[in-house]
Amino acid sequence: MQAIDHYAWTNRWRDRHPAEKLLPAISLLTLTLILPPLSIGPLVLAGTMLAMVYGAQVPLRTVLSMLAAPAMFLLAGVPFLAMSLDFTHGFSLHFSPDGWRLALDTIVRALAAVSCLSFLTLTTPLVDWVPLLRRVGIPAGIVELILLVYRLIFVFAERALTGRQAQTARLGYSRLDRSVCSLGLLAGNLFQRSLEQARRLEIGLAARGYRGELRVLTPERSLSWMRLTIAMAFVVLIGVMGGLLARGWR
Amino acid sequence: MHIAEGFLPPLHAAVWTAVSLPLVIISAHRVNRLMQDQPQIKLLLAASGAFAFVLSALKLPSVTGSCSHATGTGLGAILFGPSVMALLGTIVLLFQALLLAHGGLTTLGANVFSMAIVGPWVAYGILRGTQGLNAPLAMSVFLAAMLGDMATYTVTAGQLALAFPDPASGILGSFIKFMGVFAPTQLPLAVIEGLLTVVIVNLLRQYSQDELRDLQAFPRWLAAEAR
Numbered sequence: 001m002q003a004i005d006h007y008a009w010t011n012r013w014r015d016r017h018p019a020e021k022l023l024p025a026i027s028l029l030t031l032t033l034i035l036p037p038l039s040i041g042p043l044v045l046a047g048t049m050l051a052m053v054y055g056a057q058v059p060l061r062t063v064l065s066m067l068a069a070p071a072m073f074l075l076a077g078v079p080f081l082a083m084s085l086d087f088t089h090g091f092s093l094h095f096s097p098d099g100w101r102l103a104l105d106t107i108v109r110a111l112a113a114v115s116c117l118s119f120l121t122l123t124t125p126l127v128d129w130v131p132l133l134r135r136v137g138i139p140a141g142i143v144e145l146i147l148l149v150y151r152l153i154f155v156f157a158e159r160a161l162t163g164r165q166a167q168t169a170r171l172g173y174s175r176l177d178r179s180v181c182s183l184g185l186l187a188g189n190l191f192q193r194s195l196e197q198a199r200r201l202e203i204g205l206a207a208r209g210y211r212g213e214l215r216v217l218t219p220e221r222s223l224s225w226m227r228l229t230i231a232m233a234f235v236v237l238i239g240v241m242g243g244l245l246a247r248g249w250r
Numbered sequence: 251m252h253i254a255e256g257f258l259p260p261l262h263a264a265v266w267t268a269v270s271l272p273l274v275i276i277s278a279h280r281v282n283r284l285m286q287d288q289p290q291i292k293l294l295l296a297a298s299g300a301f302a303f304v305l306s307a308l309k310l311p312s313v314t315g316s317c318s319h320a321t322g323t324g325l326g327a328i329l330f331g332p333s334v335m336a337l338l339g340t341i342v343l344l345f346q347a348l349l350l351a352h353g354g355l356t357t358l359g360a361n362v363f364s365m366a367i368v369g370p371w372v373a374y375g376i377l378r379g380t381q382g383l384n385a386p387l388a389m390s391v392f393l394a395a396m397l398g399d400m401a402t403y404t405v406t407a408g409q410l411a412l413a414f415p416d417p418a419s420g421i422l423g424s425f426i427k428f429m430g431v432f433a434p435t436q437l438p439l440a441v442i443e444g445l446l447t448v449v450i451v452n453l454l455r456q457y458s459q460d461e462l463r464d465l466q467a468f469p470r471w472l473a474a475e476a477r
Contacts, residue, residue, distance in 0.1 A: 004349055033260040033356060069351035070254030080431055085416050085423040098417050106257060106414075113256020117355060121348045141285045141292065142278055146341055148296030149303070153345065156304040180442055184449025191301050191450065192457060198297035202290045210289065 003062050005154075008125040011056040017223040018128040021120060024231040029116040031239045032109060040242030041108035047238050048115040056123045066118040067111060074110060078103045126150050131218055144214055155197070160190055252346065252361050253406065255354020262413045267359030270340075273367055277336035284334075295330075295338060302326055302342045307350065323402060324395025325447050327370035328377060339366025364405035373398025391451050396444030403436045404429070 008014070013021065025048075032044050052058045082099040127150075133143050163186050167173065172182035205214075258266070285292045302322040322342075326335045340362050346352040353361045373394040380390035411425035419426075 004351070029256075029356065032256060033263070066351050070257075070354075074254060074257075080427045081414050083427065084418045085427055096417055102414065110254050110256040113354060113356060114254065114351060117255050117347065118351065121351070126348060139278070139282050141282045142337070145281075145285070145292055145296055145299070146344075148293065149299040149341055149345065152296055152300030153303050153349070156300050157307070160304050160307075180445050181449060184446045185453060187305050187446065188450040188453030190304065191298075191454065194297040194301045195294065198293040199290075202293045205293075206290075 002157075004066070004121055005125070007056075007058045007062055007122045011058050011123050013056040013123045014125065015221065016123075016227070017221040018124050018132060019223055020228050020231060021123050022132070023228065024235050025116050025120040027232070027235045028119075028238065029113055031235070031242065032112045032116060035239070035242045036246045037105045037109035037112065039245035039248075040238070041112040043238045043242050043245075044112040045115050047234065048112075048119040052119055052122055056119075058122050063118060063122070066122065067114055070110060070114055074107055078107055081106060127218075128221075140213065147214075152194070152197070156190060156194060159193065160186065163189065252343075252353035252365075253357040253409065255347070255351075255357055257354075258357050258360060258409070258413050260356075262409070263356045263359065265359075266357075266363055266409065270359045270362040270367060274336050274340050274362060277333055277340075280333055281337050295334070298326070298330065299338050299341050302338070303345050303349075306342070306346065321365060321369065321399060321402060321443065323365055323369035324373040324391075324398040324443065325450060327373040327398060328391060328394060328447070328451065332367075332370040332374045335370040336362075336366050339370065342366075360406075360409050364402045364409065368405045369398045369402035372401035388448050388452065392444040392448050395447035396440045399436070399440035399443050403432045403440070407432050 028044050028048065031040055049063060052063050053060050082095055082103040084096040084099055127147070130143060130147060133146065134140065167182045167186060171178070173179045202210075281295065285295070302325075305322045305325075323335070323339070326338060330338065340358075343353055343358060343361050343366060347354050347358060376397050377390050377394040380393055381387075385393075407425055407428035410428045411421050414424055415421045416423035416427065
């Protein structure tokens with residue numbers, strides 16, 4: 001989590017207008033979903049990896065660890081796509097050829113989609129999304145709620161880590177029953193402190209004339225039409241190549 | 251367990267988004283009105299959302315050795331009620347997708363449906379039901395959190411089964427397959443999360459009477475209980 005946020009704030013493309021990153025990423029994500037995964041997937045994966053590592057200069061290791069995040073889910077789910085359960089002759093479980101294809105398709109599609117998402121999150125800090133959320137029509141109050149959650153996540157994460165270290169040092173996680181108890185205490189304590197923090201924030205803000213709106217300056221970023229056009233040209237190129245490959249597959 | 255980004259076929263992703271969206275919008279309207287009436291609730295909700303995120307990022311002690319996380323669904327439903335959880339859960343799921351790469355944007359709708367809508371409603375219903383039967387509070391909190399978790403996993407398995415029907419035995423066979431994966435891994439987790447929620451609620455009732463009274467806007471029963 002810290003790594004993602006760190007690179008979101010420090011990568012080379014951080015100061016670019018968010019639309020320059022959002023539009024290509026969303027278009028690639030859409031392409032990944034609608035075209036046959038085996039033809040478009042590898043292209044999207046290669047394109048976004050290049051953009052992240054060479055364009056935004058995010059270390060390859062961070063990018064790979066992002067791609068590995070859904071690995072657990074894929075490992076648990078995909079083997080079962082390849083297998084088929086048959087009731088007709090009693091009860092049998094066997095591998096089916098169609099299933100393998102489906103499993104492969106799904107893995108490639110998921111990996112390509114995750115790479116699009118990673119591109120977005122590793123290059124754009126969450127705060128940059130805020131004007132966009134407002135434009136989509138989300139009420140100002142809700143947008144502010146989102147911003148507050150974002151800020152508090154990091155405050156609480158640090159606390160949770162400290163608390164956990166303290167508990168571990170006192171052998172709080174040496175057995176399963178103790179672990180459950182320790183974790184419960186940690187979570188409960190964290191919640192108490194969260195409420196306390198909320199109350200302190202509320203008093204502090206009320207003292208400064210808070211009426212339900214925090215006004216912050218959003219940095220003005222100029223949208224470079226040229227960069228956006230180049231990025232979209234790449235997306236179109238990937239889409240066309242993927243489409244042609246897909247036709248070749250059939 | 252979050253459905254990973256891009257795992258669902260496009261049609262399914264779109265349909266689940268369409269199902270979840272109106273419910274989340276209704277919840278957003280409610281929360282927005284609540285926040286306009288009482289601005290301090292905004293900070294309370296923000297703190298709780300951040301708390302749910304951090305809780306979900308803490309690794310649970312797991313029996314099978316797989317890495318697993320609490321969902322906090324049950325606790326949220328117990329403390330805030332399910333109508334607020336739809337929005338709060340959506341925000342938390344969004345952050346999980348963006349900051350942890352758990353879940354994703356295209357599967358957000360499906361994950362919101364299982365974790366922020368069905369799970370909390372089931373947990374809340376069980377809590378109300380067992381409280382109506384005068385069950386001890388610890389028992390109904392345990393059942394609510396555990397069964398809320400199980401409901402979430404059952405819905406997730408159902409979503410996956412609908413998206414990937416088995417070639418031989420169809421959706422039913424596929425559902426059995428996915429439940430077969432989830433049951434051994436997630437059942438112990440649901441029990442652990444149930445126990446965890448009891449520990450948390452007990453701690454709060456012991457030491458945080460004032461804060462619980464603040465939450466009164468949401469579940470009246472907890473405040474009444476904690477007199």
